[in-house]
Amino acid sequence: MAETNTVTIRGVSKAFGRGDAAVRVLHDVSVDIARQEFFTLLGPSGCGKTTLLRLVAGFEIADSGSIRIEGQDVTHAPPFRRPVNTVFQNYALFPHLTVEQNVAFSLEEQRLPRDQIRQRVGEALEMVRMQTYARRRPSDLSGGQQQRVALARALAPRPKLLLLDEPLSALDLKLRKEMQIELKQLQAEAGITFLFVTHDQEEALALSDRVAVMQGGRILQMGPPREIYEAPTHRFVADFIGDINLLDGEATGGGVRVAGGQTLPVQVSRPGPVTLAIRPERARLVAAGTGVMDATLVHSAYLGTATLHKLQLASGGDFLIRQSDPVQAAPEKGSRVGIALPTDALQVLQE
Template sequence: MSGQDTVTIRDVSKAFGRGEAAVHVLRDVSVDIARQEFFTLLGPSGCGKTTLLRLIAGFETADSGTIRIEGQDVTHAPSFRRPVNTVFQNYALFPHLTVEQNVAFSLEEQRLPREQIRQRVGEALEMVRMQSFARRRPSDLSGGQQQRVALARALAPRPKLLLLDEPLSALDLKLRKEMQIELKQLQAEAGITFLFVTHDQEEALALSDRVAVMQGGRILQMGPPREIYDAPTHRFVADFIGDINLLEGEALGGGGVRVVGGLTAPALASKPGRVTLAIRPERARLVAAGAGELEATLVHSAFLGTATLHKLQLAGGGDFLIRQSDPAEAAPEKGSRVGVALPADALQVLQE
């Protein structure tokens, strides 16, 4: 383990049930999470991300493998002996307690001196900008304010690691966007390692230092958000993160990939055989018919304010999207023949 890691997970597996009825939720997962890192587990429902979080928290026990936090093996340690706190999706605030009493609860359980509790509660509420709401009860607060209180309660004991299980999913879109910015700022101010679980791709890209994309109980790809977005290594990752065009093709021995229509795209595959080409809509270019690697018909154009999205029907079959960044640029007429240019540096080869 690196001296800079808060969490080190090695070959962790977890199944629910026994024998043929067993459901294998995690399969030999290994990951390192650095100190003060904002690390996100991203994936669809049932991929294993929440189970992994619960194993780190101590709410579940791994069937095999090891979990270390700050160098200490906590694989079989109870949750109260781990330097970890969790913010849940439903916040789990005590309705009969005031805001400051909610934040103080875990500190009182630790039997800290009263003055120290008062100081930590004040610092935590100041960090989330909720000092003026200290005497209110949760029922008097909005969803965003309740979320801030839940964060303050989790931060007050000064954990080494804060686990966040889809804490923004209950908020409306506008408030969720606002809280994303605040959450990132809060993590930087607190200097605590955050492990965030979400199924929202945009949320993961906006908040994280690194993202681990999970599917079927495994981590398929892990890296900085831009790397995950620009250079997916697996078809599922490419398709799951944002809009993507996927083209089936045949990698040629001399370089290039033959795609629909018999044309050759300027992409390099590691070996000959069936591959999938991936390209983001904003990286492909709309050109005159005959001037690109693909031929298509314009089906529909949608003005999005900051861009125009074109939906095309490829000559060899299948849909294709192009996001034109200059919305002022005139779009071809619906039904017209167009070409699609595929820049070599924008193409990602996904070997099957």
């Protein structure tokens, strides 16, 4: 049976240090990454995402578990024995070499024929639209151009897997947005599996076929970007990915009664305290007394495509509503308003 995954990780754990001073950074992590998939590890600093990428690259060795690439066990293989290339945050270009020499470097190390090296360098530079800069040195290039050269150098050997460790974080916001689009197009054109590491939620949602959200050395939730955003299963995932409203409630046989509000027909597996989550754009501002609960309008900010309302609940907590209705005027500050909550937009969260 043909291997359908580029990467298969099973029960991988990793700690740094020994004895009582040991720090466990990965706890029994398992994940499959399909061929030609753009897969992203997302999480805050210290969650273990970069360590997991380094284990796949071979820069670190797992304490337990296994890693397979294209069906081959590479758990203890050195980096040069893996069909993998890495693009780093700092680009790591050789300053004394030209663009084409930087791209050709790994091909020359493989002792490929000169004409084959020339062909692959040309193809890689054309792919990232840098062929007219072939004779320049890195110091003559902008940050975005250097990033393209780093990508070309990584793609030229035609790896089965490309690892990208926060490669856009050094760019300014406008250029980062442009490079996100180019990176996604490049991955589709190259037909190579990408394993991408970032702490930027918007970047992960924009680029990925699937996202794995990590915290404390574990994968909390994994799935397509829309599922991660609209149907988070853990409180951390909901709070980490974009703006979210969290409501404490009590589950009963008839649904969930929210503090200071009505009982909502939300299905819960067992009675007791629960947390409900809803995105600001899914809630609606309505007249007082006509919603699930009432609140006081604290502030409204016009954002162009929407208006963001900040409310204060009777319990003292804040609640955000992002309403895309340019015609409707915002109520006056301090006025009493109602909150409408579509039940299909509510998520029951785990801690």
